[in-house]
Amino acid sequence: MNKIEVKELYAEYSDKDGKFLALKDVAFNVREGEFVSIIGSSGCGKSTLLGVLEGIIAPSSGGAYIDGQLITGPETNRAVVFQHYSLFPWMTVRKNVAFGLKQAKHDLSRSERYAISDVFLKKVGLFGFEHKYPFQLSGGMQQRAAIARALAMDTDILLMDEPFGAIDAKNRANMQELLLSLWDGDGNSKKKTVVFVTHDIEEAIFLSDRIIMLTNSPGQIAAEFDVYFPRPRVHSAIREASEYINLRNKLMAIFYDENIGISANEEYAI
Ligand SMILES: Nc1ncnc2c1ncn2[C@@H]1O[C@H](COP(=O)(O)OP(=O)(O)O)[C@@H](O)[C@H]1O
Numbered sequence: 001m002n003k004i005e006v007k008e009l010y011a012e013y014s015d016k017d018g019k020f021l022a023l024k025d026v027a028f029n030v031r032e033g034e035f036v037s038i039i040g041s042s043g044c045g046k047s048t049l050l051g052v053l054e055g056i057i058a059p060s061s062g063g064a065y066i067d068g069q070l071i072t073g074p075e076t077n078r079a080v081v082f083q084h085y086s087l088f089p090w091m092t093v094r095k096n097v098a099f100g101l102k103q104a105k106h107d108l109s110r111s112e113r114y115a116i117s118d119v120f121l122k123k124v125g126l127f128g129f130e131h132k133y134p135f136q137l138s139g140g141m142q143q144r145a146a147i148a149r150a151l152a153m154d155t156d157i158l159l160m161d162e163p164f165g166a167i168d169a170k171n172r173a174n175m176q177e178l179l180l181s182l183w184d185g186d187g188n189s190k191k192k193t194v195v196f197v198t199h200d201i202e203e204a205i206f207l208s209d210r211i212i213m214l215t216n217s218p219g220q221i222a223a224e225f226d227v228y229f230p231r232p233r234v235h236s237a238i239r240e241a242s243e244y245i246n247l248r249n250k251l252m253a254i255f256y257d258e259n260i261g262i263s264a265n266e267e268y269a270i
């Protein structure tokens with residue numbers, strides 16, 4: 001069953017210099033519980049697409065649907081994690097997580113919110129840090145807190161915009177494994193439908209059921225790939241697998257050679 005449907009989506013920005021087309025005729029579906037990555041070069045329209053799904057950017061034509069309903073604004077059935085830590089600096093980590101819960105679930109008491117917050121902080125390895133302020137945590141820990149906040153809301157849909165983009169390689173690999181383990185859900189949270197934006201091919205392959213590659217601006221769908229590797233996935237096992245290496249090479253070849261990728265931008269610029 002499709003959870004998300006994007007149909008003939010165009011998005012444009014207007015400013016004093018005129019109109020700028022960011023997304024052109026984008027159409028795809030995401031099944032319930034599926035993990036889909038959107039990859040493409042910087043400036044190709046990935047964040048714009050996520051903004052449409054979040055409900056903060058209005059399409060210029062076409063549209064996006066959740067459970068068959070046209071998205072017309074933000075709603076609490078989806079949670080968002082950005083690259084730049086979106087925690088409130090004046091709130092402790094626990095209060096930050098509890099704040100997300102307050103938006104999503106109005107009927108909880110404060111002590112219930114704090115109890116749920118602590119459950120999710122424990123899951124992301126931040127137990128013992130609940131009374132710290134964001135500035136007292138490393139970047140990776142802040143991002144764990146942002147993920148805890150998004151997961152605690154227990155939404156059907158999780159929208160992630162390069163959430164590990166600013167994290168060093170080793171922590172990044174740990175965060176990817178953590179995300180997959182949490183995505184599955186358990187007694188405290190349901191399995192999520194995830195749309196994950198990245199410009200990192202290896203990250204997209206490791207995480208996803210399916211990868212949608214966008215062209216350079218204006219973003220159009222260039223190609224789609226299914227990723228069949230069995231789950232659970234761990235880096236140590238996957239990076240040696242010949243299927244993984246083949247898929248990575250194939251995606252990289254398309255990304256570079258067809259001049260739709262990040263480095264291609266620089267390498268082929270005339
Ligand atoms: N508010 C805006 N006004 C005008 N142009 C914008 C605005 N936001 C983004 N853009 C332009 O739209 C294109 C797509 O941006 P974005 O979706 O942020 O790309 P990505 O996330 O893939 O890097 C870029 O060329 C960007 O400069």
Ligand SMILES: [Mg+2]
Binds near residue numbers: 047
């Ligand atoms: Mg972006």
